[in-house]
Amino acid sequence: MxxxxxxxPLEQIVVQFxxxxxxxxxxxxxxxxxxxxxxxxxxxxxxxxFALPSVWSWDNYAEAWFGANFQTYFLNSAIISLSxxxxxxxxxxxxxxxxxxxxxxxxxxxxxCFMLGVVIPIRxxxxxxxxxxxxLRLLDSLLGVILVQSxxxxxxxxxxxxxxxxxxxxxxxxxxxxxxxxxxxxxxxVVVPLIRPALATVALLTFVQSWNEYFLPxxxxxxxxxxxxxxGMTQFRLRFDVQWxxxxxxxxxxxxxxxxxxLLASRQFIQGLTQGGLKE
Amino acid sequence: MAAITxxxxxxAYGKTRVLHGINLEIADNSFVVFVGPSGCGKSTLLRTxxxxxxKERGEILLDGRDISxxxxxxxxxxxxxxxxALYPQMSVAENIGFALSVAKEPKATIEQKVTDVSKLLRLDxxxxxxxSALSGGQRxxxxxxxxxxxxxxxxxxDEPLSNLDAELRVEMRLQIAQLRRRLGATFIYxxxxxxxxxxxxxxxxxxxxxxxxxxxxxxxxxxxxxNQFVAGFIGSPKMNFIPAGQLFGLDLKxxxxxxxxxxxxxxxxxxxxxxxxxxxxxxxxxxxAYAALPDETxxxxxxxxxxxxxxxxxxxxSIVPGRVWRGKFKGEDVLAARYxxxxxxxxxxxxxxxxxLPTFASVRVFDLQPAAAK
Numbered sequence: 247m248x249x250x251x252x253x254x255p256l257e258q259i260v261v262q263f264x265x266x267x268x269x270x271x272x273x274x275x276x277x278x279x280x281x282x283x284x285x286x287x288x289x290x291x292x293x294x295x296f297a298l299p300s301v302w303s304w305d306n307y308a309e310a311w312f313g314a315n316f317q318t319y320f321l322n323s324a325i326i327s328l329s330x331x332x333x334x335x336x337x338x339x340x341x342x343x344x345x346x347x348x349x350x351x352x353x354x355x356x357x358x359c360f361m362l363g364v365v366i367p368i369r370x371x372x373x374x375x376x377x378x379x380x381x382l383r384l385l386d387s388l389l390g391v392i393l394v395q396s397x398x399x400x401x402x403x404x405x406x407x408x409x410x411x412x413x414x415x416x417x418x419x420x421x422x423x424x425x426x427x428x429x430x431x432x433x434x435x436v437v438v439p440l441i442r443p444a445l446a447t448v449a450l451l452t453f454v455q456s457w458n459e460y461f462l463p464x465x466x467x468x469x470x471x472x473x474x475x476x477x478g479m480t481q482f483r484l485r486f487d488v489q490w491x492x493x494x495x496x497x498x499x500x501x502x503x504x505x506x507x508x509l510l511a512s513r514q515f516i517q518g519l520t521q522g523g524l525k526e
Numbered sequence: 527m528a529a530i531t532x533x534x535x536x537x538a539y540g541k542t543r544v545l546h547g548i549n550l551e552i553a554d555n556s557f558v559v560f561v562g563p564s565g566c567g568k569s570t571l572l573r574t575x576x577x578x579x580x581k582e583r584g585e586i587l588l589d590g591r592d593i594s595x596x597x598x599x600x601x602x603x604x605x606x607x608x609x610x611a612l613y614p615q616m617s618v619a620e621n622i623g624f625a626l627s628v629a630k631e632p633k634a635t636i637e638q639k640v641t642d643v644s645k646l647l648r649l650d651x652x653x654x655x656x657x658s659a660l661s662g663g664q665r666x667x668x669x670x671x672x673x674x675x676x677x678x679x680x681x682x683x684d685e686p687l688s689n690l691d692a693e694l695r696v697e698m699r700l701q702i703a704q705l706r707r708r709l710g711a712t713f714i715y716x717x718x719x720x721x722x723x724x725x726x727x728x729x730x731x732x733x734x735x736x737x738x739x740x741x742x743x744x745x746x747x748x749x750x751x752x753n754q755f756v757a758g759f760i761g762s763p764k765m766n767f768i769p770a771g772q773l774f775g776l777d778l779k780x781x782x783x784x785x786x787x788x789x790x791x792x793x794x795x796x797x798x799x800x801x802x803x804x805x806x807x808x809x810x811x812x813x814x815a816y817a818a819l820p821d822e823t824x825x826x827x828x829x830x831x832x833x834x835x836x837x838x839x840x841x842x843x844s845i846v847p848g849r850v851w852r853g854k855f856k857g858e859d860v861l862a863a864r865y866x867x868x869x870x871x872x873x874x875x876x877x878x879x880x881x882x883l884p885t886f887a888s889v890r891v892f893d894l895q896p897a898a899a900k
Contacts, residue, residue: 420578421611425625425672426599439615 283494291490306495319478330456331449333396338403346411363401386468395456403448410444446514528679528712529554535584545736557713559723562733568716576605604673605682610665612657619653622671643671663694683715720762757785766825785851789828797844
């Protein structure tokens with residue numbers, strides 16, 4: 247990449263130092279969690295929280311996984327998050343495509359409504375939302391949570407995708423029209439492959455947010471068998487209370503899918519944030 | 527057969543009217559070029575023929591069939607876009623075969639047609655490549671291939687060479703001309719490039735502000751423009767427009783303007799026009815001098831390659847007899863008209879007072895050598 251300006255050696259050192267300090271601040275708690283999750287008992291965690299474990303005990307993970315019913319929570323979280331990803335990417339990209347490329351009377355108003363959704367937090371609408379979900383008989387079901395979480399992610403997703411789609415040259419779609427493609431074929435075969443970075447960004451944001459969402463499942467779910475991992479962690483705390491080494495293991499298990507998702511999508515994600523869909 | 531008839535075609539974007547009652551006859555197997563300045567509606571007209579823009583009023587007939595309400599794909603026309611508009615995620619073969627795969631043609635047929643087209647356009651070595659791995663000229667050929675593979679009756683080109691460098695543009699121009707001879711289809715081509723228009727076209731349509739100004743063969747437009755706009759637009763360097771009074775060293779306010787092409791201004795010690803050279807451009811085979819007349823009108827003069835003209839040199843110029851284009855003359859331009867008459871033996875009559883008769887005041891081409899031009 248072309249350098250905008252060159253740093254002097256001293257400036258270089260200062261900048262690198264600041265970055266290192268920042269990285270340390272971010273990594274430190276995770277490091278502590280990893281260390282303590284591998285300690286054989288609670289005593290070691292209390293006595294020397296920053297020391298290495300006397301015995302590296304991987305059993306904590308197994309115990310947290312099986313003993314605390316993590317499989318169910320994990321599966322529920324996976325179902326909720328993946329469904330949200332599919333729903334949001336599909337609905338937001340088709341919505342953005344229609345708003346940008348097939349404008350109709352009221353499409354600007356529709357876009358305005360989505361933008362309001364970006365500004366207004368969903369929690370303000372919790373009471374009416376609860377009534378809606380209840381009247382749909384979707385309380386205490388995964389589907390209810392999936393729909394509410396997807397809807398809460400839609401505004402941001404539509405915002406990102408419309409911005410990206412506006413940068414895709416319209417001549418490509420004209421060419422596809424001349425080739426006889428119908429609107430859905432244009433969307434699916436021409437547009438979707440071009441906005442992959444934006445889709446990856448949306449998918450990643452949706453996945454991370456719905457995986458980490460605590461509040462919405464808390465409101466809409468009651469039975470433990472439907473709990474996602476965030477609510478599961480509360481159950482876990484109730485059950486194991488002060489068993490910090492097991493708690494840390496549980497937290498780390500919860501972190502893994504987010505990290506994997508980020509690693510998988512990171513290249514596209516960064517492209518999506520920086521490139522803005524410029525044509526070649 | 528692929529003859530296009532356009533009748534009373536109107537088009538507006540909101541309140542802005544971009545095409546005003548366009549009427550055109552495009553013959554089968556002809557190469558028609560739409561030219562005009564930016565914003566004159568030439569691309570809009572092309573896109574309306576393609577079906578990418580909806581007309582407001584009027585008809586577009588292809589071989590007598592009204593296609594103006596058909597979907598683009600049902601019109602039997604194919605289009606090549608200015609930016610090539612290749613699908614970046616698809617290979618060359620997929621790009622060329624896209625229309626066929628949308629039409630759900632059998633795979634073997636698609637492959638066969640793609641191979642045929644790629645051979646015709648010498649793209650067979652690049653079929654597996656993505657557009658990003660191709661040069662500008664190759665990309666343009668893929669875009670043309672995508673149009674050919676559909677075997678349309680009419681090809682539409684929207685400034686297809688404007689993104690190429692000068693050398694490649696010449697090469698592609700020749701290839702398009704060859705392709706046209708081979709395919710024997712009707713070509714409609716939009717450009718703002720004079721040379722492309724003059725070299726490729728059988729017929730040029732000059733547009734201004736959504737109105738057809740003149741339709742004719744390149745030479746017809748060059749020698750017999752119907753108005754000052756066409757006279758100034760066709761030809762490069764453009765025609766000189768000289769206030770008629772300058773012929774006598776007079777400043778005739780509101781007087782008529784005459785048009786003279788740079789190659790029809792001659793260095794002549796007895797000539798009526800006086801000027802001072804401001805710039806000289808030596809291009810090799812031809813050179814151009816830009817001289818300022820006493821009223822600061824800048825005129826372009828084509829010079830032979832072995833000229834000895836230099837900057838700031840005073841010049842006297844005359845006009846090749848019969849090579850003056852004139853616009854509207856008013857009564858006070860008698861002197862200019864007399865001069866023109868003396869030069870070109872105008873086939874026009876004058877009144878006893880030396881006033882010009884109304885016939886002379888109409889806009890007509892002043893191609894005066896052959897008597898038949900009347």
